[in-house]
Amino acid sequence: MMDSPNEVRDIFLNPGDFYFGGPDLRLRTLLGSCVSIVLWHPKKKIGGMSHYILPGRNNSANMQILEGKYGEEAFLLFLKEIKLTKLPISEFKAKIFGGSDMFSREEEDLKLESNFTNAKLVGQKNINFAKQILSDHSISVISENTGGSKARKIFFTVWDGEVWLETPETTK
Known part of the structure; x- marks a missing residue:
């Protein structure tokens, strides 16, 4: 494990954001579906x-x-950045997070909207896309935490490749 840099740039990604850079970065976000x-x-x-x-x-x-709000375009952004590095994409390692089913049992029972079933599938569709696009580009997935029904906070430290995960406890 590499020591952290003297100065760290801490960047929070909102939905639709994308960021790529060097070893002075900590990238973090909050995920649902x-x-x-x-x-x-x-x-x-x-x-x-x-x-x-x-x-x-x-x-x-x-x-x-x-x-970046669309997976296929976010991946094209990755390809664009990786091309600038002149490194083979197959040398990169991947981790996947998110894709929760954020709808409660009460909402499922109500089924007020005809598109409710499709809305519930968004998280799984997002997960399936990530796995497929990484496989298509021969990128090894070395870790994943996907699915379930809880939000996730993730923190990626680029200097050592670690991703820290927090799942807030649900309160009822």
Whole structure:
């Protein structure tokens, strides 16, 4: 484990945000049904995090400006950054977090909206997308904490590749 840098840049990612950089970074976010992909290069101590809301757009023809709120576009942002490093993407390691089912049993019982079932599947669709895109690019997933029904706070320290996870206790 590498010692932390003398100065740390602490960056909070909101839904739809993406960040990639060097060993002076701590990236953090709060997830529900959204998913974060964390990519890290163990030798170069560089990496990044995405926080996407949905796997993709309904109309991919509008991808003139990449938006991190969609998984496919967040991954294109990763590819763009990795290309600048001139490192093979297969040397990066991945961790996946999020994809919770954030709907309570009471909401499920009510089923007030016809799209409720689809809304419940957002977290799982986000997880499936992350696993598929990483597999398609031969990136090893070395850790994951996905699914369930709780929010997650994650903290990624780029200097050592560690991701710290907190799951707030639910109060009833």
